[in-house]
Amino acid sequence: MELLKDREKQIYRTGKEPFALSCDKDSLAGAVSQRACVFCGSRVVLYPIADAIHLVHGPIGCAVYTWDIRGALSSGPELHRLSFSTDLQELDVIFGGEKKLKRALFELIERHSPKAAFVYSTCIVGIIGDDVDAVCREVAGKTNIPVIPVKSEGFMGNKRAGYTAACNAMDQLIGTGDTTGISPYSINILGDFNLAGEIWLIREYFERMGVEVVANITGDGRVADLQRAHGAALNVVQCSGATMELAQIMEDKYGVPFFHVSYFGIEDMAQALYDVAEHFKNPEIMEKTRQLVKEELESLLPKLAFYKKALQGKKAAIYVGGSFKAFSLVKTLRLIGMNVVMVGSQTGTEQEYRELAEITDPGTVIVDDANALELTSFLEEQKVDLFVGGVKERPIAFKLGVGFCDHNHERKEILAGFSGMLNFAQEVYASVMSPVWRFTYQNGASRGKKSDITIANPNE
Amino acid sequence: MSKNPPNYISTTNACKLCTPLGASLAFKGIEGAVPYLHGSQGCATYMRRYIISHYNEPIDIASSSLSEKHAIYGGGANLKLGLMNVTQKYRPQLIGIATTCLTETIGDDVKSLLCEYDKEVEGEKPIMIHVSTPSYSGTHMEGFHNAVTSVVKALAGRDGEQDMGSGVINILPGFVSPADIRYLKEIAADFPLKATILPDISDTMDGAAAEFYEKIQPGGTPISAIAAMNSSVGSIEFGHTMGKDSSGVLLAEKFGVENTRMPIPMGISATDTFFDCLSRLSGLPIPEKHQAERGRLVDAYVDSHKYIYGKKAIVYGEEDLVVGLTAFLAEIGVMPVLCASGGKSGKLAEMIQQVTADVLPEQPQVHEGMDFYEISEMAEELAPDLLVGHSKGYPLAQKLSIPIIRVGFPIHDRMGGQRILHIGYRGAQQLFDVVVNACIAKKQSDSPVGYSYM
Ligand code: SF4
Ligand code: SF4
Numbered sequence: 001m002e003l004l005k006d007r008e009k010q011i012y013r014t015g016k017e018p019f020a021l022s023c024d025k026d027s028l029a030g031a032v033s034q035r036a037c038v039f040c041g042s043r044v045v046l047y048p049i050a051d052a053i054h055l056v057h058g059p060i061g062c063a064v065y066t067w068d069i070r071g072a073l074s075s076g077p078e079l080h081r082l083s084f085s086t087d088l089q090e091l092d093v094i095f096g097g098e099k100k101l102k103r104a105l106f107e108l109i110e111r112h113s114p115k116a117a118f119v120y121s122t123c124i125v126g127i128i129g130d131d132v133d134a135v136c137r138e139v140a141g142k143t144n145i146p147v148i149p150v151k152s153e154g155f156m157g158n159k160r161a162g163y164t165a166a167c168n169a170m171d172q173l174i175g176t177g178d179t180t181g182i183s184p185y186s187i188n189i190l191g192d193f194n195l196a197g198e199i200w201l202i203r204e205y206f207e208r209m210g211v212e213v214v215a216n217i218t219g220d221g222r223v224a225d226l227q228r229a230h231g232a233a234l235n236v237v238q239c240s241g242a243t244m245e246l247a248q249i250m251e252d253k254y255g256v257p258f259f260h261v262s263y264f265g266i267e268d269m270a271q272a273l274y275d276v277a278e279h280f281k282n283p284e285i286m287e288k289t290r291q292l293v294k295e296e297l298e299s300l301l302p303k304l305a306f307y308k309k310a311l312q313g314k315k316a317a318i319y320v321g322g323s324f325k326a327f328s329l330v331k332t333l334r335l336i337g338m339n340v341v342m343v344g345s346q347t348g349t350e351q352e353y354r355e356l357a358e359i360t361d362p363g364t365v366i367v368d369d370a371n372a373l374e375l376t377s378f379l380e381e382q383k384v385d386l387f388v389g390g391v392k393e394r395p396i397a398f399k400l401g402v403g404f405c406d407h408n409h410e411r412k413e414i415l416a417g418f419s420g421m422l423n424f425a426q427e428v429y430a431s432v433m434s435p436v437w438r439f440t441y442q443n444g445a446s447r448g449k450k451s452d453i454t455i456a457n458p459n460e
Numbered sequence: 461m462s463k464n465p466p467n468y469i470s471t472t473n474a475c476k477l478c479t480p481l482g483a484s485l486a487f488k489g490i491e492g493a494v495p496y497l498h499g500s501q502g503c504a505t506y507m508r509r510y511i512i513s514h515y516n517e518p519i520d521i522a523s524s525s526l527s528e529k530h531a532i533y534g535g536g537a538n539l540k541l542g543l544m545n546v547t548q549k550y551r552p553q554l555i556g557i558a559t560t561c562l563t564e565t566i567g568d569d570v571k572s573l574l575c576e577y578d579k580e581v582e583g584e585k586p587i588m589i590h591v592s593t594p595s596y597s598g599t600h601m602e603g604f605h606n607a608v609t610s611v612v613k614a615l616a617g618r619d620g621e622q623d624m625g626s627g628v629i630n631i632l633p634g635f636v637s638p639a640d641i642r643y644l645k646e647i648a649a650d651f652p653l654k655a656t657i658l659p660d661i662s663d664t665m666d667g668a669a670a671e672f673y674e675k676i677q678p679g680g681t682p683i684s685a686i687a688a689m690n691s692s693v694g695s696i697e698f699g700h701t702m703g704k705d706s707s708g709v710l711l712a713e714k715f716g717v718e719n720t721r722m723p724i725p726m727g728i729s730a731t732d733t734f735f736d737c738l739s740r741l742s743g744l745p746i747p748e749k750h751q752a753e754r755g756r757l758v759d760a761y762v763d764s765h766k767y768i769y770g771k772k773a774i775v776y777g778e779e780d781l782v783v784g785l786t787a788f789l790a791e792i793g794v795m796p797v798l799c800a801s802g803g804k805s806g807k808l809a810e811m812i813q814q815v816t817a818d819v820l821p822e823q824p825q826v827h828e829g830m831d832f833y834e835i836s837e838m839a840e841e842l843a844p845d846l847l848v849g850h851s852k853g854y855p856l857a858q859k860l861s862i863p864i865i866r867v868g869f870p871i872h873d874r875m876g877g878q879r880i881l882h883i884g885y886r887g888a889q890q891l892f893d894v895v896v897n898a899c900i901a902k903k904q905s906d907s908p909v910g911y912s913y914m
Contacts, residue, residue: 037502
């Protein structure tokens with residue numbers, strides 16, 4: 001494939017040459033990156049805080065495209081599912097949007113009585129120079145709730161920068177609540193977004209182990225929980241990018257230690273629970289954890305065997321938002337018999353890509369910030385049976401006659417935890433083994449081929 | 461009943477999208493074209509995802525991917541680099557460049573940048589069409605129409621007057637579904653008439669399975685056909701809410717191509733107008749097949765009218781679609797009680813009055829610039845039996861426990877949004893059956909009896 005020259009360094013093939021891959025670069029102009037923007041990153045992380053108002057300050061698009069598109073569930077209030085915008089108009093752009101922002105905040109706070117409000121600045125706000133901080137301070141003073149600016153102008157970087165902005169915003173809440181009565185065996189869950197209710201499953205595991213969950217910071221979140229989150233004994237962080245900085249801040253400020261986990265796949269899920277048990281050095285917790293893992297595996301493994309047999313040797317490609325998730329996916333796909341031949345992410349770090357290169361088979365393509373055309377050519381070249389990605393990748397897979405598993409934030413299936421592993425296997429199986437592929441040309445069908453029906457192609 | 465809509469400062473759950481999204485979709489209806497957003501990366505990615513979730517088709521929208529320094533010093537260099545990269549990678553015939561709020565605000569002069577590009581860059585260069593689309597004025601519909609107009613302005617008449625024979629017309633359908641466009645082509649072929657339909661998303665946004673992945677999905681209005689639009693015998697333009705400088709008006713003023721504006725032909729009355737116009741322009745009678753389709757539709761209206769008479773409906777979405785839907789609902793005996801749009805053309809009420817005055821005893825409430833919070837608030841009072849519009853109205857339908865008739869864009873909670881037929885006798889037939897059956901189903905499932913015979 002002819003790559004755009006400036007993109008060559010962001011692709012690496014394992015096996016031949018020593019590892020070299022440059023990442024964390026701005027997307028190349030005109031390359032149709034699958035990446036989003038700073039705003040997207042902050043919205044992702046803060047979105048599940050369900051009793052806060054999330055007001056997008058800017059023109060309408062940024063707000064409307066993020067209206068209820070994610071599967072993060074709440075067990076109570078659902079303010080997060082509404083799309084609030086200041087919907088700036090031409091005159092606001094000329095004369096400034098501060099007044100409108102202020103009035104919109106008062107209006108929404110009065111209407112919904114939220115526990116806090118987050119105000120997201122989008123690109124244009126950065127340009128017209130609204131003093132969002134001042135407006136937030138003023139409104140907070142008058143309404144007596146925290147009103148927190150999130151500096152998420154899209155052009156200030158990629159999604160990662162948005163994570164930083166979100167972590168800084170949460171930092172303003174943490175440490176302001178009462179922490180009495182919190183158990184010494186207590187954790188905060190960071191970086192799980194409660195898609196399809198996953199965090200409830202994970203919480204239940206921890207509760208079975210005898211560990212108290214103080215705050216689910218990024219899934220089914222509540223302002224009051226966040227405010228007392230510094231009282232937890234440990235931060236358990238999933239997903240490399242999104243909340244790591246918050247964990248770091250909490251360690252520096254409040255001495256709460258943290259480590260990384262992943263809840264995807266048997267190995268990583270069990271490891272996560274054992275790591276937490278280990279941390280507390282309490283034999284009772286450890287014993288309960290062993291028991292839990294044993295019970296779960298006893299019921300799960302026999303069921304998985306069927307899928308493993310059916311999917312043995314099939315080839316898979318992965319392209320996800322953060323590369324940390326990619327690790328779990330590589331292991332998980334192996335567990336059900338599949339070979340991973342391509343792994344990529346929108347925002348991985350060099351270290352992560354290096355480690356990915358180490359755990360994958362020779363010949364595997366590792367790619368940072370792939371664009372749509374690159375993805376198609378990798379899929380074609382590697383003749384894969386399954387592509388794991390998000391919504392934007394799905395039509396690419398389907399046009400190429402390749403099965404697809406949605407592993408992104410829009411999904412409505414639990415894929416985390418032990419039972420999530422089974423769902424994952426089922427979903428992969430359902431797509432890979434469907435009889436519909438018989439009719440696609442990539443899989444050997446010949447009837448009605450283009451050579452027979454000719455659709456005019458401007459490029460020929 | 462209040463005649464004034466609530467007037468809030470904040471917008472909650474908007475009933476509109478932003479301008480470059482409309483422009484991108486319009487550009488997707490041109491053969492060999494790639495839409496390009498001059499702005500930061502996020503906008504393009506968000507729009508792609510939004511569009512993909514409806515059409516289930518790949519849509520590549522390139523972006524200048526501006527970063528902070530460009531936002532301060534101008535995005536010209538990135539624009540040029542981006543155009544070069546798109547040219548090299550996609551080999552497009554045309555790049556449709558829409559601005560975003562960011563580049564409009566920092567004041568990038570895309571027009572002169574394109575002139576510079578033309579001088580500076582050697583070798584192959586696709587046609588570049590620029591449309592200015594700040595989202596702080598207008599909705600995706602303004603973006604859509606302005607993109608089409610920019611294309612016509614740049615291309616029509618490029619090669620001078622063409623001898624097209626007598627039977628060529630222009631159809632400017634606005635934002636309808638791929639299925640609608642396919643049907644328009646069929647109607648034209650049945651007359652027979654040669655029609656240049658602009659834009660034509662019938663293949664590009666609803667493509668067949670193919671052997672090879674095409675970088676640019678095949679299909680779309682050929683550029684040569686757009687260039688010859690000045691030589692057609694007439695244009696038919698659907699929709700009334702666009703401004704005076706629509707493509708139909710432009711072709712009329714610049715080249716004397718007669719322009720007929722009509723509402724999107726939804727329902728029998730509006731479709732009659734459309735067929736009459738085709739007949740007049742071509743000098744040919746309405747084909748038997750379509751007369752028969754109309755006959756079956758009248759028969760269906762009669763068979764089922766009692767199930768739906770007097771049902772109250774809230775209609776929402778793009779203004780022109782709302783006008784078409786309202787006309788259709790009114791003629792089948794459903795009573796529109798609120799017609800709402802996020803758009804603000806200032807013409808919605810007048811248009812609705814025009815198409816429904818002869819059937820509706822009382823005009824519905826008509827409000828522009830609405831969002832779903834306001835629609836919901838009014839719905840409590842209006843107690844509708846039906847919602848008619850895109851899938852973002854679903855939460856309201858669920859709250860009110862009433863059926864939603866899914867039409868238009870986006871359909872994000874069902875498959876096949878690209879195949880919904882809205883226009884013509886056939887579209888009316890399909891919509892009619894859906895409306896009737898939704899009412900029957902509601903009655904059936906609300907009853908504890910378990911009727912299997914309704
Ligand atoms: S900045 Fe403007 S163009 Fe971009 S998504 Fe927001 S409204 Fe749309
Ligand atoms: S305007 Fe900026 S913040 Fe909004 S979607 Fe576009 S890049 Fe993101």
